[in-house]
Amino acid sequence: MTQGVRGTRDFYPEDMRVRNWLFEKFHSAARSHGFEEYDAPVLETEELYTRKSGEEITQQLYNFEDKGGRKVALRPEMTPSLARMVMARSGALALPIKWYSIPQCWRYERTQRGRGREHYQWNVDIWGAGGIEADAEIVSVLVHFFRSVGLSSEDLVIRVSSRKVLEEVLGSLGVTGGAFSETCIIVDKMDKLPAEAIEAQLTELGLGPDAISTIQSVLGIKDMGDLEGALGSTSEAVSELGSMFSLFESYGIGDWVELDASVVRGLAYYTGPVFEAHDRAGELRAVCGGGRYDRLIGTLGGKDLPATGFGFGDMVVMELLRDKGLVPDVPHGAQDVVFGMGAGLRGAAMEVASAIRSGGRSADLVLEDKKMKWVFKHAERLGAERLVMVMPDEWSRGAVKIKHLGSGEESEVPFDQL
């Protein structure tokens, strides 16, 4: 009875303080870059997610039929909802738009460390800007966030590549269209699955051994020079990535980013630059991932609009922050505890609390008859700054006794000077 649904979490106030702290960092990083918040329902039509590809996300859909027989799903990610919202207003939006959200997302799968069935995923996106400047701006938001919680480029690395790398390689091998996005999904699992399994899957897609080894060697590239050597000097992927890295320098985040051609991301809709942030120690799964998805609206039946963004889960980053000792002790928040001595002064205590609250301070009022001992313990537990005592003698003089818990100093303060 006290247990929730498997894979879900309860947030008690002490957990909520930490969550709010984290979310506040999300909010301020996004706002610092001029992004605006939006939201959408947790429940969407299942259709929005049935892309019938090999993506984990569509196979782990938390879906069911509602009482009207409609097939619905708890959103596994925010991007389709965002695309739906953008599409619905396509003519009316002043582009580009820079929007962010912190939606709760769901997936039905076996639970593991850092993988529940529910998590909060910070999403930051830019729509209507087709250049790599938008992609670089997105990465800048990310780094801004990392720095704001005390993480450094020694803790994390953002590996960057482009879907165009693989697209050009596969194009030269005659693989295009659907086979291309399927290949991306397989290749994304390279570090999770043994090499033989990857090869078997690629073979199944109709790729020969030579093609497979070409793919593998290109994906091993971690240097712009090597990439140019492999794709040629006229390669769009090369010039785009080259420009991006130079923009990263302008942003002053060059030490956070690295070229890594093996980054392709497991979602079918990516089309251009893609990136993932990982802990340098390599102990955790990806902290976040994102990239450009210029053709998503097209697959939903609308007119394409360039877009780029990232999704950032709350669970993995919290594990990293805990490992690094960067999670702060967030205090309860009540500045004052107001206590009326005895039931006769209950009303007086309420007057005092109201005056304090009107003055802009937060006050926790003791609602029942409690002993002094309990009151002190309570104030200490809350981490309150002051204890405001409404006592018979003082109150008869129209005053209260205020004790500063930190210093132990106390003084009598007239009611009208509260």
Add this chain to the structure above:
RNA sequence: GCUGUGAUGGUGUAGCGGUUAGCACGGUGGGUUGUGGUCCCGCCGGCCCGGGUUCGAGUCCCGGUCACGGCCCCA
């Protein structure tokens, strides 16, 4: 789907065949005190469920349930 570990007061835990089942936090009553944070004392409250072994099971065995990890699947 496979596999490992675990389940002890409200919470976090110790106990590994015979204990009045221990400790901390909490709750509650009291002492000290300036009606007063520390300190001290009393009390409340527990072995996941069902079988079995044994003179005796929280402890060992079997089954179940749940939780937490790891893997597979994820085409």
